[in-house]
Amino acid sequence: MNDTRRGTGSIGRRLTLYLAIVAALLSLLSWGIVTGFARQAAEKTQDNVLSAAATAIAETLRSEQGEVWLELPYSAFSMLGAISEDRVFYRITANGALLTGYEDLPVSTDPSIRAGEVGFATSAYRGEALRMATVSRRILAGNRPVQVIVTVGQTREGIAEIARDLSRQAGFLSIAFFLIAVVLSFFAARASLRPLNEIAKAVSRRGPSDLRPLRRPAPRELAPLIAALNRFMDRLGQSIRRSEDFIVEAAHRVRTPLATVRVHADLALRNAQSEAERDRLRQMIRAIDESSRSAGQLLDHATVAFRSDDLLKDQISLRDLAKQTVISMTPTASMKDIEIDLEAEALCVEGDAVLLDNALRNILDNAIKYSPEDTTIEMRITAQNGEAHIIVTDQGAGLGDDPPEMLTQRFKRGRNAENIVGSGLGLTIAADVLFAHGGRLELRNKAEGNGVCASLVLPLA
Amino acid sequence: MRLTCFALGLGLSLSPAAAFEPEDHLWIEGSSDQVLRILSTADLDVFTPYLMAFHAEHPDLDLDYTVVSSTDLYDEIHSGGVYDVVISSAMDLQFQLANDGLARRHRSPITQNLPDWAQWREVIFAFTTEPAVVLVATEYFDGLEIPQTRQELIAILRDNPERFAGKIGTYDVRDSGLGYLFATQEDRATDAYWRLSEVMGRLQPALYCCSGPMIEDVMSGKLALAYNVLGSYAAERLADQSEGRVQILRMTDFSNVILRTALIPATAPNPTEAGTFIDALLTIALRDGAEDWPLPPLSAATASGSGFGPIRIGPALMVYLDPLNRRTFLSEWENAILEQ
Structure with a gap:
């Protein structure tokens, strides 16, 4: 009995396992999504600040005595310092000639950047990945137009660090969610299986010859099982009753003629002439007794079986x-x-x-x-x-x-x-x-x- | 000439770096051949105790300590000078070095204890908080209130031009990296700075390269007032010994607090030992006040005294180093201080 139970495994455990796997996948998925969002949000923040810094610098551009003049605004750089501890580089050119900044900054000379728009690019500079925002502005110096391009770049290490921190926190949260989900799965599986266990208990509580149908409320999924069980017990009961009836009937049929035979044998014994004849008759009576006794006990047994059902x-x-x-x-x-x-x-x-x-x-x-x-x-x-x-x-x-x-x-x-x-x-x-x-x-x-x-x-x- | 040096930092090299003039030098012999080369703006009388303390802990290392001006220090490192530790009070120049990738990271249990405002990227480490102060010789203020704010100072100087003419000292910001940092930060923080500069300019101020001579001249009575002196303990001790003739004032409207910072250049031959040296400085910096060292500790109290906190280590420090901005600022400063 135990062996067969172990052989097919526990539904409860399997259910818990499946729910736990689902919880693990969901936790992993949510962690991945949050990590992705965190990185995107951090990068977006950096882009916004870079764009704001570049724009702020471009806005200080002015022309003075026919020269392009600008004053780097303190705030442009201090906001870059506020979002992360990353290195900052910049480059400002007027008609392609360096005005100020880092001359070797790998600025994409993308002509598609139009005035007022901010272009973003990522490239390697001094051994680190650099995110750059570029704005372009055309101003008049004297009476010639000058195309000024302002590029502000920042390394992404601090941004990555922020994203990593968020991702780690999300990871801890996901693990916590997973553990909670596993515990809840365990209880959910147990609660779902309770009706099944109750039915099993009710069946095993029954006496050995109790074949009455099960009449208890059960979840819809268990109704076919109970119906099948009841049909089976009904058939079993009928079969048992048939065989008992058969035995009783047989015993009756055997006992009555046996009694008659016994009376005749007794008479014959009394009238027997030779000792050999009497011996044979005694053996016969003995056999008849044995048979009638067996028939009686079969009847008794049937009676016991019948009356025990409803004691x-x-x-x-x-x-x-x-x-x-x-x-x-x-x-x-x-x-x-x-x-x-x-x-x-x-x-x-x-x-x-x-x-x-x-x-x-x-x-x-x-x-x-x-x-x-x-x-x-x-x-x-x-x-x-x-x-x-x-x-x-x-x-x-x-x-x-x-x-x-x-x-x-x-x-x-x-x-x-x-x-x-x-x-x-x-x-x-x-x-x-x-x-x-x-x-x-x-x-x-x-x-x-x-x-x-x-x-x-x-x-x- | 200085401008070209700054331009170098931004990739605008116009001339090769000139050999620098060491102001002072100290060699401490260790038991091994390993030499820890330190380039610093801190004077020997201020810094020798730190070196001796480190030598006592690590007697095997030779210590080669060179004192230079902050701009020379910047130029030297920027042109590839080989040192293990670089110490400077000019935060903006230190930041520029770190930003340009000329410094390397250092991480230890001690650096992780530092407050956020006292380090940048585990590259720049602050080990003191030092306020900018005003040194006054009280004999010049007979019958006058000792000023507590820039407004009061402006009023007193404007009302008594004959008393203070030629008796005011301040940094020559064209020469001094620290003076330039103080001036630019004040420009940002208070509009009284330019009015004060104009008033001082009318009094033919004496211009100095560094705090030391300025303090000396106030002590000797040559100066009535020195503006924006680094308020180290040395200055305080001198003021204490002067029996009230010299007072140290911290302007109550605003005063800068700088962080003296150390970093390990990317070219450092002994980065591990350099890290040990920085850890030793930071351990002293984070002391709980019982010990007596020539430089003030890293203290949030000093740092927040001005209400603004210490000057932040961050990319904004690069703004005034930009050649265009520097040119503009210096021309305004010259207009105010020199040409009136």
């Missing part, structure tokens, strides 16, 4: 019950000159008197069968540890070497019982009855001398 809960006095059973068994016992000695405390149990009588009768029957002639069978009814014990002790040969559990199985008989009439159903019937009443049958050899000690244990009412 009566009557208050039963064990002493009265035992007395009646003993009385009904006395004729059988006296045939072997066996005395049944009953000592009983007044104890009450809850249950079905017919079944308990049946169980007791089978035990006594067994005891009589295996006892030698002219012995006593002791029957004691006492209370021990809150349970009623009906202890039946005979002076027979004992159980032999077979384990007691084996003897209560259907049609199993001890190896030392081979020459005694019996079907192997007696102890099974008794054990089934006791089990149906919440009790048990204990079989052991007597501590001193020969004989079996059978204890029928029942919970007290």
